[in-house]
Amino acid sequence: MKQVILAAHFPGVNNHTVWSDPASGSQIDFASFVHLARTAERGRFDFFFLADGQRLREQRGRIHDLDVVGRPDSLTVLSGLAAVTDHLGLAGTVNATFNEPYELARRLATLDHLSGGRAGWNVVTSSDAFTGENFRRGGFLEHSQRYERAEEFVRTVRELWDSWATGDLVADPATATFARREAGKFAHRGTHFDIGGHFTVPRSPQGRPLTIQAGDSEGGRAFAAATADAVFSRHSRLEEGKVFYRDVKSRLAAHGRSPDSLKILPGVTFALGDTDAEAQENADHIRRQQVSPQTAILLLEQLWNRDLSAYDPEGPLPEIDPDVSEDSIIKGRTRMSRDPLETAAEWRALAESKRLGIRDLIIEVTGRQSFIGSPSRVAEEINEFVQGDAADGFILVPHLTPGGLDDFVDRVVPLLQERGVLRAEYETTTLRGHLGLEEHR
């Protein structure tokens, strides 16, 4: 039986994270990160996961104020968490566009040393000039070059990690040798990077920290098959999950890789209750919290691409059609990619048939929880999903900071452990080890 891989996603800066609940704590105090990480470790999770963004989001030219705003530098927080956890993997999203291979390779290898082999890197790329305004180098990348540069970036980072061989750190006073003479030497002459010299970090415990990839496009899938150890997938429904799983896994052979060498991990949400009916009530309550009247208008604007602030959230959908011009009112996040006119027609039909106002419609059409039910139902569905090859595990995204994972760990984890699909105790020390991936020592 396949083991279920589990990761804990710190709640992010979108409307999925409910900040209005009395139980919602700080999004930035270190104690919140410690709480979630320790909860995940108590639940024998494989790793903790942090998202990232290098510019505050804007809508209609102003900083978006309805969702949680503000987050830490991911690798700095993860280094702090290394001190207060023992086994939990620590994976952070870091943008390859606004970093340099030498510096990022160094920071990731450092985290791997400090955590004793628990570092992971979710590689994302970005080409928007909007985010580039925060950096010396600005935004400069052609969209088509994103994965090409990312691929070379990852290759360069791995060359740097490999620049210290296993025995290069000698540290033997008797022979007066601290490090072998050639230690750290590298030269990379490529299209995007032309660098050479010596790397400062000796080979880290994992040798190659875990690489995660999240893109879903053809380029993203090809990139994952060629280079990643895990995919953070958006395909959280059973049937589409199976299709995605087959597609990505089938690409591995061409790179000489086994199907087990790349783990597929959909990002998923959940709502629990003592009974399935109670869980459904909880799910509905959470959805209403996630879609405030103001958020309902805002999400509608994202499809309409127009200022809809004058509309009543409890009233009917706008009669005017979405603006389909290229110029987006949203900055700093991906625009909805489906056909706006077609989607608007579907939403209008749904609103009419169910007699829904704007807010209820938005609740209906966006972000239903992936798993809703009693602990035993959720455990069963999770296991089915994995045994049915729709996933190798999940990145769980709780809706509350920092206690949103407590119930899951207290009530669902023991059931997964009973089924023998989740470890009762950690048996490995590194993140690669937890995932059963090849070591690169």
Place this chain on the structure above:
Amino acid sequence: MSAVPLHLAVALDGAGWHPAAWRDPAASPKALFTAAYWAQLVAEAEHGLLDFVTIEDSLALQTTLLDGHDGRADQVRGRLDAVLVASTIAPLTSRIGLVPTATTTHTEPFHVASSIATLDYVSTGRAGWRAQISGRRTEAAHFGRREVPELRPENLGDLDKAGVVRELFADAADAVEVVRRLWDSWEDDAVIRDVATGRFVDRDRLHYVDFEGTSFTVKGPSIVPRPPQGQPLVTALAHSRLPYEFAARGADVVYITPHDSEQARAIVREVREISGQVRDPAAEELRIFADLVVLLDDDAKGARERRARLDEIDGATYTSDAAIFTGTPGELADLLLEWRAAGLQGFRLRPAVLPTDLTAITRGLVPELRGRGAFRRAYQAGTLRGHLHLPRPASRYAGSRR
């Protein structure tokens, strides 16, 4: 009882500042790249109630040359990222300040601002930054973005004339300014969580920093809310007029390297003069610390013998930009108090061998200073700024509305 207690920091670097430190019987060279090694050192420094530790860093292997790789296998080569090391230590300590080194030249100022602000959160108000300039071609070649001439002792004068050095410092000053603006870019009360209007933040209390320097621009605001200290401590090592100006403009603490009390007096006078010209008059007074390499032993002869032994192992007489003190903790206490009279607020001591000379500071020097009424018996403040009697500043944008 001396009127004002002095401030003490310790500079941590590898196995210690003497190049043969890693070959000392007390050293643990194999542990240099583990969290436990750094945690033990900082715990010892905190045990001595020191104000803060600094952690050295550079974006190239250590070298005995001014610029370039020396290929030596018999000295410590390799290091971890200092900011991340500091962040791992933070939850394991509770009072001591943590001041990692990060470069102004290659690291994006936006990333420096985020990571030091985050360190301030992880340490609940104990973060600082040693802003370091990297002018070496070796480091530039690791980034491949700038054409930089090699630094050689004989061409330093020419580079200076060509304005290369001045440009580096101007760039560094811009970087510090950007970082400080980003730390202020969220007003303290920006998070409002107002359920009635559905707003998490009051966006009028978030500010674009709109920095436009000669070589780069940064928009802002920070992705990290305002750090607990408001402005984490900014520090810089300085040896001459240009870096004194840099420190006087942007730093809270400057480390200088006099070799006797007369030099200390002269440098303090120069730094104060420059501060008078370039420092914001509303800013807190620049704290001046002198750097000293220290080799301590219970008797002076023992200390001299230790030094001679280390030099012999390394095959060279150790020299440093800073003065090298060899003697007993009691003698060091006398020297520090004598130098302090030149107008210094504190010292950054560089232990020659770790943990030996660190322990001699915390268990030898500190009691000696206390006996002279010149060092604290308990931490009085919870933040690094607090240790240095620096108030928590209001955001420069407070009250302004876009």
